[in-house]
Amino acid sequence: MPTDxxxxxxxxxxxxxxxxxxxxxNLDIFTEKRMEVLKIVRHEHPKSIRKLAEHLDRDxxxxxxxxxxxxxxxxxxxxxxxxxxxxxxxxxxIVIRLE
Numbered sequence: 694m695p696t697d698x699x700x701x702x703x704x705x706x707x708x709x710x711x712x713x714x715x716x717x718x719n720l721d722i723f724t725e726k727r728m729e730v731l732k733i734v735r736h737e738h739p740k741s742i743r744k745l746a747e748h749l750d751r752d753x754x755x756x757x758x759x760x761x762x763x764x765x766x767x768x769x770x771x772x773x774x775x776x777x778x779x780x781x782x783x784x785x786x787i788v789i790r791l792e
């Protein structure tokens with residue numbers, strides 16, 4: 694897809710799109726389990742990392758590590774609510790340019 698198409702998409706939906714290019718050369722971040730984390734965070738809105746781990750039936754340490762990688766990649770952020778940090782997907786659409 695040409696770059697101008699991406700730019701048009703970004704212009705019209707800037708608040709909903711995360712455009713990743715050169716910083717995402719290593720696509721190993723998109724494992725099946727991390728994609729599941731993104732999906733659950735996006736659709737189920739877990740109130741904490743612990744609740745997310747319970748929902749995924751995974752160890753909280755492993756879920757936390759996945760969340761930290763996703764945060765570093767700018768795919769998620771955390772919203773502090775009381776003593777908990779709630780994971781939130783930053784954008785509705787993630788576009789990765791592979792060229």
